[in-house]
Amino acid sequence: MIAAKRVTLTFDNGPTPGVTEQVLDILSARKIHCTFFVLGKNLMSPGGRELAVRAQSEGHWIGNHSFTHSVPLGDRPDAEYARREIENTQELIGELAHPERFFRPMGGGGLLGPHLLSPAALDLLQAGKYTCVLWSSVPGDWKDQDGWIEKGIADVAARDWAVVVLHDVNNACLPRLTEFLDRLDSLQVEFRQDFPEDVVVTRRGEIVSPRISEIMA
Numbered sequence: 765m766i767a768a769k770r771v772t773l774t775f776d777n778g779p780t781p782g783v784t785e786q787v788l789d790i791l792s793a794r795k796i797h798c799t800f801f802v803l804g805k806n807l808m809s810p811g812g813r814e815l816a817v818r819a820q821s822e823g824h825w826i827g828n829h830s831f832t833h834s835v836p837l838g839d840r841p842d843a844e845y846a847r848r849e850i851e852n853t854q855e856l857i858g859e860l861a862h863p864e865r866f867f868r869p870m871g872g873g874g875l876l877g878p879h880l881l882s883p884a885a886l887d888l889l890q891a892g893k894y895t896c897v898l899w900s901s902v903p904g905d906w907k908d909q910d911g912w913i914e915k916g917i918a919d920v921a922a923r924d925w926a927v928v929v930l931h932d933v934n935n936a937c938l939p940r941l942t943e944f945l946d947r948l949d950s951l952q953v954e955f956r957q958d959f960p961e962d963v964v965v966t967r968r969g970e971i972v973s974p975r976i977s978e979i980m981a
């Protein structure tokens with residue numbers, strides 16, 4: 765017998781009023797728990813924080829995905845930039861944060877590379893005891909609203925435990941999210957909320973992965 769594939773779903777770049785509610789409804793109906801990697805700027809806009817509160821109250825984990833989601837941290841080495849992007853967002857997340865203090869770097873359309881972190885950003889993640897989480901599947905829901913499902917299913921089928929990046933933003937995964945979850949159900953995957961070791965770079969501030977050298981400027 766072949767062991768079931770495991771899948772951890774993550775939703776980045778929200779919360780987005782009008783979208784995140786529907787994603788939460790879909791997940792709640794299926795009792796699937798995920799992590800929402802939120803943007804600080806979205807927590808400051810109307811309705812944003814309420815959605816993060818709702819997500820957390822429904823059992824999802826809230827992670828930090830930068831404040832502006834503009835220039836990747838590895839492309840701007842100054843410490844002040846890293847501090848603003850990471851710490852200001854963490855302050856806004858406040859008590860909604862998971863104890864592991866999840867942080868996911870941004871940029872590059874899902875490619876791993878030195879654009880993701882600067883040395884100053886890594887210092888900050890270590891000092892702040894963050895758990896830095898990457899991914900193993902980026903199906904591209906924001907750029908290919910139809911094709912992302914096939915890519916996502918292929919990624920899940922290719923690994924024992926995929927960490928899939930989707931986006932709770934406009935014009936991304938929402939229109940076909942139910943169909944994607946139906947397809948995963950038909951593959952009898954095990955939905956997980958935690959992260960496999962191969963996507964974790966720092967755990968509570970300790971560097972646990974040799975991949976740090978791949979993703980730092």
Ligand SMILES: [Zn+2]
Nearest residue numbers: 776777870871
């Ligand atoms: Zn992102």
